[in-house]
Amino acid sequence: KGAFTGADKDKKGKFELANGGTILLDEISEMPFSLQAKLLRVIEDKVIDIVGGEPKKVDIRFIAATNKDLDEMVKEGRFRADLFYRLNVITIKIPPLRERQDDIPILAMNFLNTISRKYNKDIKSISQEALNLLQTYNWPGNVRELQNAIEKAVILCKGEELLPSDFEDLYRGELLPKKEINIPLGVPLEEIEKMIISETLKLTKGDKNLAAKLLGIATRTIYRKIPSGE
Incomplete structure (x- = not known):
């Protein structure tokens, strides 16, 4: 038995199970400082502590993922620099979904x-x-x-x-990106309506039915306000 209730030396931990393979550390930026130090030891010394047993040598390839700027977090003192440099061997940056x-x-x-x-x-x-x-x-x-x-x-x-x-x-448009439209004083109401409809059509990639629903107007109103040639 191990050092606490429910601990069993016959039950392998994640790192022990990953021995000889790869382990993914998702959201590495959220790891507490105390655990960062322990992870650094595993990476550098290739040794893990076994509950109720002796330390064990392991050979693990680490992949870390995050949506935060770890370089900036290091500068701000919110992530260990030594761990960052040990992990940052090959970096693959995946563009955000809005760019894909x-x-x-x-x-x-x-x-x-x-x-x-x-x-x-x-x-x-x-x-x-x-x-x-x-x-x-x-x-x-x-x-x-x-x-x-x-x-x-x-x-x-x-x-x-x-x-x-x-x-x-x-x-309902609550999650749609907010966009400001600058309208000079004195612009006729009809022109303002056309500007708003045009910007909404850009947002919906020309989908008049969807634009009408977002604006709360009839689709035929869009066809009337914005002729096909415009």
Whole structure:
């Protein structure tokens, strides 16, 4: 038995199980300073402490992931410099989801298939209008936030296809990127309406139906205010 209740020397820990392989340290920036020192020892000395046993040599390849700027955290004293330099051998920077809009439909469908099975729902697709809505948002929470949005939509969905109305928060415009429009004094109201509609169409990639829903107006109003040639 180990040093505390429930500890068993026959039960292997994560590092021991990863011996001879690779371990992913997700959200490494959230690791407390006290644990950072212990991790540094494992990386440098290739030794782990076994509960209720002797230290053991290990051979592990480490992959660390974070959405924070570790270099900046080191400068601010919030992350150990020695651990940072030991981990920072090869860096792969993945652009945020807002810079990979073409990936959103692929990721969304993958999440849809997985989450539909989880909730035993027969949802086969995401409407183009809903995909346009997903691609207008800048996703500060990246892929995890997209996954959560799909899961919530699956729960709300009543049919076999996800619609904009299933993405309640986005549909109401609460999560859409905020944009300021500078309007000089004296501009006629009709021109202001056209400016707002034009900016909304840019946001929805020309989807007039979605733009109309976001603005709370009829689609025919957009066709009347913004002729096809403009």
